[in-house]
Amino acid sequence: MKKLAIKVNLITGRSIQQGVSMEGGKEKxxxxxxxxxxxxxxxxxxxLGTYRNTNVRVTSEYGSVIVKAVEATQGPHxxxxxxxxxxxxxxxxxxxxxSTGMPTFKGTPVEVEIAKxxxxxxxxxxxxxxxxxxxx
Amino acid sequence: xxxxxxxxxxxxxxxxxxDLEVVxxxxxxxxxxxxxxxxxxxEKFLHSQAEDRLTRPRLQQEDGSWKDVTYDEAIEYTAxxxxxxxxxxxxxxxxxxCEAQGVGSEIGEITGAVMDNTATVCHGTSLIAVQDIGIPHxxxxxxxxxxxxxxxWGCNPxxxxxxxxxxxxxxxxxxxxxxxxxxxxxxxIDPRKTDTANVADVHxxxxxxxxxxxxxxxxxxxxxxxxxxxxxxIPKEQIYEAAEVLKxxxxxxxxxxxxxxxxxxxxHNIDEAIAVTRDLNEYTKAAIMPMRGHYNVTxxxxxxxxxxxxxxxxxxxxxxxxxxxxxxTSNDLLRRGxxxxxxxxxxxxxxxxxxxxxxxxxxxxxxxxxPHQTPTTAVCKxxxxxxxxxxxxxxxxxxxxxxxIETRKVVEAPEGMMTDEEFLEKVLVRIKEIKGE
Numbered sequence: 001m002k003k004l005a006i007k008v009n010l011i012t013g014r015s016i017q018q019g020v021s022m023e024g025g026k027e028k029x030x031x032x033x034x035x036x037x038x039x040x041x042x043x044x045x046x047x048l049g050t051y052r053n054t055n056v057r058v059t060s061e062y063g064s065v066i067v068k069a070v071e072a073t074q075g076p077h078x079x080x081x082x083x084x085x086x087x088x089x090x091x092x093x094x095x096x097x098x099s100t101g102m103p104t105f106k107g108t109p110v111e112v113e114i115a116k117x118x119x120x121x122x123x124x125x126x127x128x129x130x131x132x133x134x135x136x
Numbered sequence: 137x138x139x140x141x142x143x144x145x146x147x148x149x150x151x152x153x154x155d156l157e158v159v160x161x162x163x164x165x166x167x168x169x170x171x172x173x174x175x176x177x178x179e180k181f182l183h184s185q186a187e188d189r190l191t192r193p194r195l196q197q198e199d200g201s202w203k204d205v206t207y208d209e210a211i212e213y214t215a216x217x218x219x220x221x222x223x224x225x226x227x228x229x230x231x232x233x234c235e236a237q238g239v240g241s242e243i244g245e246i247t248g249a250v251m252d253n254t255a256t257v258c259h260g261t262s263l264i265a266v267q268d269i270g271i272p273h274x275x276x277x278x279x280x281x282x283x284x285x286x287x288x289w290g291c292n293p294x295x296x297x298x299x300x301x302x303x304x305x306x307x308x309x310x311x312x313x314x315x316x317x318x319x320x321x322x323x324x325i326d327p328r329k330t331d332t333a334n335v336a337d338v339h340x341x342x343x344x345x346x347x348x349x350x351x352x353x354x355x356x357x358x359x360x361x362x363x364x365x366x367x368x369x370i371p372k373e374q375i376y377e378a379a380e381v382l383k384x385x386x387x388x389x390x391x392x393x394x395x396x397x398x399x400x401x402x403x404h405n406i407d408e409a410i411a412v413t414r415d416l417n418e419y420t421k422a423a424i425m426p427m428r429g430h431y432n433v434t435x436x437x438x439x440x441x442x443x444x445x446x447x448x449x450x451x452x453x454x455x456x457x458x459x460x461x462x463x464x465t466s467n468d469l470l471r472r473g474x475x476x477x478x479x480x481x482x483x484x485x486x487x488x489x490x491x492x493x494x495x496x497x498x499x500x501x502x503x504x505x506x507p508h509q510t511p512t513t514a515v516c517k518x519x520x521x522x523x524x525x526x527x528x529x530x531x532x533x534x535x536x537x538x539x540x541i542e543t544r545k546v547v548e549a550p551e552g553m554m555t556d557e558e559f560l561e562k563v564l565v566r567i568k569e570i571k572g573e
Contacts, residue, residue: 025186025508
């Protein structure tokens, strides 16, 4: 059976938890808890058919990453998903700069599917393993 | 007995709050408490005291393990890497003081490096727009004392610049703004109902990536000309209303952030935002200001502007300064494989660059100067921990409105730790020796 995937428009940005945990140490679990997430609207959870706090795989044309799906804290924003800025978001955002130098961090079409057994890696591990080609 | 240091400057965001109070131990070696700071600023000060903090440079081995090295060895490694590179990328420069940026620029000149700062993934597109059509600017002091119409476009200071609203933009009572927030009208334009939008009078929940259209619609509405029924997801009535609110103000300030600079359209979005500000000046006084992120990204732009004529993406590899965003910007250089080593100071591209660029860094000879362990240090060959600027060493930093503020030293760095500037100066001396200058 084909897995159910929903399509959303991904944006990234700062959250205060991202800022605090970043200054507290990016190797710590608090940073993963703050940034290894995707904020979705309640309607999106219904479409996906899953509970809050489930791990999901987010995939775009540019990459894929496993994060935890949580309910949007600054919503509602139907059709828009939010991953706080950090290595998790950067696995999937559109890196093209279109001759401006600026990667397109906001507005990447992504697919979200349930990945209950997927593990959310910590930031150092994620980047290290991805560089070695150990995560897909 | 403890001592309280007052008027401490916070080295986190571009708001550069200068009213912090920090309690330190009698011998000045331990930082105990932080007052007046936001959650992020307080964490930055307190994290400098972490017991697991690294205090010596370390070299990554083939198997991924780390070997401690001395500062002298780290200086030699860095100097050799930069001196032997044809076109090194020297990136970061935003979480350090202007003094270190000055020394770094000299190294860049001698080694023919490309110098780029975090504006490249932040307000680089704003800088391009400013070069296109100029900018009606003001200081945060003027905002506090005069602004009665405040616009936050694609930015969320409640999270990214937590004390901005209370110190300058919404809540403070100023000379001509005696009623504080009651005398101000706040408009937020954001695709999410952010915590900033919750304290605004008007929230226009724009369709993501349609900023240019809405900015253009505002210019039409100022002139009272006809609009389509809906623009960028906003009904035209709301746009006319917002235009009236802005025109009726005595002083309009537009703050803008990553929502406009990183969405498609990029520098053209900012062109249009500046054009809105220019148009508003036909009816009232208006100014526009980028919400700069790092506490001294503005400073690195100022230092390079003064030294090379360009605020970011400065290519010195031909012996003179060239600037061409899209070509001489970090992510383009990395993805196209046009640099042969990477030196990072005062930033974390490992966490904040697209992964395709991070992978390239991991494949190149690389040095990272950073007090923290970060995804960048995880993929770099050499990691040099240094003293925290603004906590363990002072120095000049530029606030988001281009006002220079001298940061303060409040505690001693752990014994034997170097500062950014000391490390760079030694690297510079060594590179001169290697190059025979």
